[in-house]
Amino acid sequence: MREFKEFKSFINGKNVAVVGIGVSNIPLINFLVKLGAEVTAFDMKEENELGKIASEFKSKGVKLELGKGYLEKLTGFEVVFKTPSMRIDCEALVRAKNEGAYITSEMEEFVKYCKGKIYGVTGSDGKTTTTTIISKLLEAQGYKTWVGGNIGTPLFSNIEEINADDMVVLELSSFQLMTMDSPIDVAIVTNLAPNHLDMHKDMQEYIDAKKNIFLYQNEDNVLVLNRENEITYGFEKEAKGHVREFSSKRVITNGSYYKDGTLYLEGKEVCKKNDIVIKGMHNVENYLAAFIATKDDVEIETMKKVAETFAGVEHRCELVREIDGVKYYNDSIASSPTRTLAGLFAFEKKVILIAGGYDKHIPFEPLAEQGYPFIKEIILMGDTRYLIKEAFDKLKDEKGIEVPSIMVNSLEEAVIKAKEIAKEGDIITLSPACASFDMFPNFAVRGNKFKEIVNNI
Template structure:
């Protein structure tokens, strides 16, 4: 049973509350906590001048501010602390605050704890956003009022009292959001797992353990959806309390969702043909299969088919930008890991000119090289990882005798111009970096938008 939100309102009233991070999700959270009568202090490493007009609004509402260098040293004396998702629970400031007796939580933890609507939680290394969007569109197609949040959509905690029991809620959940999650999610979906975010997690095991929290606290009548073809997620079944549902792109599943001979099936019934799905690639077939089996209690096959045959995809995910002189330019900026880039490469039925490289998340690029080389005509490298990726391809050439042509550049603009000079009619150029953006851009969206801007000026 979900808790009554009245409990939270009574609990938070007049409490001293610290909110770490004045970002997109925490601004509505801070405003909401003030409305509920909490005494709020907002913390951020940015200075007042960098945060803009929101600071004036907060000051007018009586929000205390702790900003700039050393801001976390002042995280003391609070009853409740809402952490930003990327802040590790074992950070010195939070450990100290917990020892002082503070209740440490996050916007997403409290939302799931008190949300009345049926909640679908989606996690994984790749495919989270697309699967989240597909699930939400199918529920909307069926006629449900549907709320989308977590890593995408809108911060939902401030709207929690508007959400009815008959509504559906779809959440994209990252490993950082899940690290502290200890409440049940009605339907948990894990699309796949592969090494990712190893710059933030201590090791691969910690990354996997954080993902497990999406299902570890479920009840017996909850549902866990796993990828039968992913060794890591398949093992989750042994620890699950709720009902297990599987999807597979490689084998027939009597009680699951599966792909066979060009057709996507749900428990033996045809939903749609692969060629009729607008967004291409086997990774998107898997995303649809996960969505079908997850929503089968709430969505008809007709609604599933309608979405599959009309949904044109999410921005920055194998997004066609334009065609110039017979050359197509694709923006796949979301691909911030080698496995994600591989999935994108395999969606094209020919070798492509690949623009890759970026921030170093301490991931192994060997899978990209060993599995990706048949799909790469030329690779153009930039960013902090360019030498690391180049070494992986050179080592492969020495060991296997297979050479991939490599160019190195210093900027995204230079990369696009280089790709244009290499391309001939019929070629595909794709920005699919296999790395995060933080060495050159604040996030993958800004990187993708910059790429589109450069391409549209060609």
């Protein structure tokens, strides 16, 4: 692992651009200024939209390039920190690179210089819960644990506080991994299915981005894979480190597995499925991944205790309220059909489903074909409402299976309609199978709005 003084020496006095004035880049900009860099911050927002942060940056000598056409000024820089969702092949970055700029990101530099042991978690579904479970296991075992990446806090500005015996758990998206080229101590891939096909050229590019979590590992590192996911299982032949498997369907004596209501780690019982607080087979898989990943650092007794006490992460099958015998669940994190299916399976009875949102160009046929036995009625909203309806209409035409559907124009209207049709004992769940960007800035804002509407009933 490289010494951070190397980076400090490199960045001091450099002409640095930071693209995006968002959650992860605000502490980054402040940190770069502290390290002596000449910083220019770029964002599509105008100064009045940025508010106080714009004036704070200007008072520290940070130059601002804002508004429409902001990337046209991305020229003449020695170092460029890109925002995670920015494609490396976009015109502005290609131009900067051709000029000789070093293109990087907050997460790439963090992984390169972090002294602590890094657990990196990626996948299409289950990333956040698995990341959180791993952090809870390590904390319960007594380690100082830092959580970052897609969740937690941006960690690069804290890098000098992280010691060699600390544990670091990172949730890593395909966008963060596209340009990652540093080894990660323990890499976990929960599963892979079509996702983010609005941002990636195709499914293969998405898979290739995910592979970077392990392609730069060495023989001392660990790769944890889902034995039951065809794509992740195929990664084994490319692994450079020790491969560990988990399975919810078969016994893996040297891995973690589920059998007859019990979770096992290398043949030893950890806990019973019915004693895990967060329900559903997808959460059994999340625990199995976490158990086999942390087995060198966490005792089985600690694993059992966490599984039987951890109440879950906000916006993931979160019980909001029960009204007149009807339970309302917030599963706003479900931004893909596979994640929505996992939530549906967890309830083990038919539910009233609120779905729809931003179009990531993912097919909805699997939601209809696998989800219909668990859906009493579906309420559709957002940009994708007609696409989802098409998938359920196709199910009716081809197999004669009809799921009643209602089209609405807003989340408020969806909740009102769901309340009207619900009877005592019913479950209503917001589990959109889509991203939120057509109506909300992110899934958390969508989930909080749903909770506000439900709590105001």
